[in-house]
Amino acid sequence: MTSPKRTTIYDVAREAGVAASTVSRTLRNPRRVNAATREHVLAVAERLGYRPSPLATALQSGRTATVAMLVPDITNPHFFGTIRGAERRASAAGITFILSDTEESADNELTKIEHLARSVDGFILAASRMSDERILELAEEHNLALVNREVRGLPSAVVDTSVGSRQIVEHLASLGHRSLVYLSGPHQSWLAGERWDSLRDGAERHGIRAVRLGPFPPRLVGGGAAADAVLVTGATAVVAHNDLLAIGVLRRLAERGVDVPRRISVVGYDDIFGADFCVPSLTTLAGPQDQAGRAAVELLLENRSRSTARTPDRRVMLPSHLVIRESTGQAPE
Amino acid sequence: MTSPKRTTIYDVAREAGVAASTVSRTLRNPRRVNAATREHVLAVAERLGYRPSPLATALQSGRTATVAMLVPDITNPHFFGTIRGAERRASAAGITFILSDTEESADNELTKIEHLARSVDGFILAASRMSDERILELAEEHNLALVNREVRGLPSAVVDTSVGSRQIVEHLASLGHRSLVYLSGPHQSWLAGERWDSLRDGAERHGIRAVRLGPFPPRLVGGGAAADAVLVTGATAVVAHNDLLAIGVLRRLAERGVDVPRRISVVGYDDIFGADFCVPSLTTLAGPQDQAGRAAVELLLENRSRSTARTPDRRVMLPSHLVIRESTGQAPE
DNA sequence: CTCGCGATGGCAAGCGATTGCCAAAAGTTG
DNA sequence: CAACTTTTGGCAATCGCTTGCCATCGCGAG
Incomplete structure (x- = not known):
């Protein structure tokens, strides 16, 4: 060179x-x-x-034409859609896209933001592990858009899982299930909280007993312990915090010779790659994650330039839908 | 804000x-x-x-402490490992990581490089779709490191698939297969060429008949047409350009009631997420893609500062290994 | 024919660092 | 103690572009 x-x-x-x-x-x-x-x-x-020279331009004008996206775990398929959506949208707008893995750590998020602060026009925080307070504090100084997380007054794009969670409950109820277990994700995960709330809510409405277990690491390996824990409860239906966990559960149950869905029904969230070809294929709540990513970029773009003015409450809510496959079925006697 | x-x-x-x-x-x-x-x-x-201010520093010093990685398709699980490896390594070195999807287009690669040229210290080209000439030309002006691609004189990190491909052939030969079909990937894909060469080579050595079909889009959907094409040839073993395609083939074969591996054996490349839980689980050539990503970043780092001097031929070759699962078996009579 | 004003282009001051060069201060040596 | 060499810190130029302000010009209005 x-x-x-x-x-x-x-x-x-x-x-x-x-x-x-x-x-x-x-x-x-x-x-x-x-x-x-x-x-x-x-x-x-x-x-x-x-x-x-983008650098010179940015230095002088303060606009960098760059956004950064912070993700708790790049390797988690759940985020692939979001990442892709955001990258596509940014690219289309001629905006440079920085991707950063925070390794499930709130502190890392903070550090990275601090580090990139002067090089970007804004941050997309996907499933942030930080507390509301911390996020609000950061929002004072930085241009933020959240994905699958809501914080009062901040722009966000979330795939609605409350309606979807109720659909899950209804689906299970219609199959005759009278109890379900929710396998919770990382406890800093806002999403995990939301899902549980809606599930419990729905369960109550249908007279179903709902229990929460966990937290479990939202990965395949988490499924082992989770499955075992489920068996102890004797529940006939499991709702896992995400498909990764759900698939992990399926594998463990298969190992232990537990028939799904004959003996237990399993539901996941996200409809990730693989959910349709694992065995049994997974019933899961699918959502347009890529649209969430794209929307987040748009929120960020709307928002820049506006410096002191607090943005009018901009939040995008995207509909999810239940994909019914083989992992759910009639409740056993 | x-x-x-x-x-x-x-x-x-x-x-x-x-x-x-x-x-x-x-x-x-x-x-x-x-x-x-x-x-x-x-x-x-x-x-x-x-x-x-990274911007001011970069403007003055010329060092941006940023690298960009160009990927043909972000959503292809094959690249997840590479992306993760590269991101991790960059992050560890305090280097900002830009990710860009080129949508399988050589022209897009060029455009993006042009666009980012002044903002980064170098580019990682993953499975570049550009011609050798084009790449060499670009290397005159930019700091490049290639992943899973080799071009004379340029630093590269590749997961060795030639040895692995021969392993595949040996595996199939030992199971009694006398013919195989290779389902080729995008024809601009260097990797596709490499793999075919080694397969043919190995096949010859074992007196196996080898045929190449394709190109097929290296995605699940490509598997449909591919599977049908395979059946026509009457071959007893299929080696697909990657796991995505292989899984697509498995699905189609299942649809058509073709027993795998009883009637046909299927092999893939990459050992992506899902290869172990599809049915039948997939025999595939696994490689440390993440290490390739990490190595590429390192090559880039070594190389920067050096401006006119052409780098001594630096190429990293990573070993692959065959993971044998259920999709391969004894050849039928 | 003069005045006022919008359109147009240039000047020069930044933006926030880095770095070559120089001078003063401090340390070495015989 | 003189003559040097090193250290150390400051000055000012520079990276490439943006932008406020000013000067000029042309033109329609009075």
């Missing part, structure tokens, strides 16, 4: 016989310069293969 | 009673400044909560 001194705005200016400011305006604020000059400058810029 | 005018190096300088340059040196080149002053400056910086 050689550094052939990229052409700058000054090169273009000299070549076009105008001032640098004119070149700058031609690019950022075209109507501020006469059509004829503009054409000329553009032509010269094109000929010289001019590319603006 | 408010903009409380972040504290700058000048604020620290004033407060500490030294020149800005001293502050700068304290941070970048501590031994250049007296221990006493250094301590003092650090204390003041700490007290004021000073955070350097």
Whole structure:
């Protein structure tokens, strides 16, 4: 790699016989310069293969045309959709997309935000593990958009799981189940709380007994312990915090020779890759995670420039739907 | 979000009673400044909560402490490992990680590189779809590291699939198979070429007939057409370009009532998430993709600063290994 | 024919660091 | 103690672009 001194705005200016400011305006604020000059400058810029330096632009203007997305665990398929959606949207808007894994740690989130603060226009916090207070505090200084998390007054995009959770309960109720176990995710997970609340709520309404176990790590490996715990309760239906956990449970149950769904029904959340081809295939609450990612980027974009003004409460709620597969069935006698 | 005018190096300088340059040196080149002053400056910086502006630093110094990774398809599980490995390594080195999806298009790769050129120290091209010539050309101007792709003279990290491919053939041969079909991936894919070469090579050595079909889109949906095509050939073993395709094939075969592995054996590449719990579980060539990602970042880091000097041929080769599961078995009579 | 005003382009001051060069201070050496 | 060498800190230029402010110009109005 050689550094052939990229052409700058000054090169273009000299070549076009105008001032640098004119070149700058031609690019950022075209109507501020006469059509004829503009054409000329553009032509010269094109000929010289001019590319603006995002750094210089950002340094001067304060706009970086970059967003960062913080994710608790990149490898969790649950986030793939969100990541993709956000990346696509950012890319479409010509915005650079920074991805950062916070390894399920609130402290890491803080550190990373601090670190990136000056390099980005805003942050997308996906399933943030931080407390509401902390998030609100950060929102004072940074432009934030939340995904699958709600905090009073902050823009957020969430896939609605309360309605969906009730659907799950109804589905189970209709199959004759009288009790269910919820396998909870990380206890800092807002989502986990939401889901439990709706499940319990729905269960109550249907006269179903609901128990919460956990927290379990929301990964395949979490399924082992979770499955065993479930068996002890004697419940006929399990709702896992996510598909990963659910699939883990399925595997463990298979190992132990427990028939799903004959003896126990299993439900997950997210409809991740693989949920349709595991055995038995998984009944799960699917949601447009990619749209949540995309929406988050949009919220961020709306929001920038606005510096002191608190954004009017912008929250996007996306509908989820229950995908019924083989892992749920009639409750046993 | 408010903009409380972040504290700058000048604020620290004033407060500490030294020149800005001293502050700068304290941070970048501590031994250049007296221990006493250094301590003092650090204390003041700490007290004021000073955070350097990456933008300003980059603009002046040319080092951005950022790398970008270009991936043909973010949603393809094959890349998850690579992405994770690269992100982790970058993060550990305090380097910002930009992720960009090129949607399987060589032109997109070019555009994105052009776009990000000034904002990053280098690019990681994962399974690039560009031609060797194009890549070499780009390497003149940019700092590149390749993943799962080799181009003369450029640093690269690849999971060795030639040895692995031969293992696959041996495995199949030992099961009595006399013919195999390779389901090829995108034809711009270097990997696809490599794999086919090694397979054919191995097949020849074992007196096995090998046929290549395709290209097929390396996704689940590609499996439908692929499976049908395979059945026509009457081969008893299929090696798919990747697990996604392989799983797609499994599904289609199941639909058509073809018994795997009784009637046909299926092998994939990558050992992606799900390969172990699809049915039948998939025999596949696993490789440390995350290490490839991590290695690529390291190659990039070694390489920066060096501007004109061409890097000594640095290539990392990672071993793969065959994971035998249920999708392969004795060849039928 | 003069005045006022909008359109247009240039000047120059930043944005927040880094770094070459220089001078003063401190340390070495014979 | 003189003559040097090292250390240490400051000055000022620079990276590439944006933008407030000012000067000029052309033109329609009075």
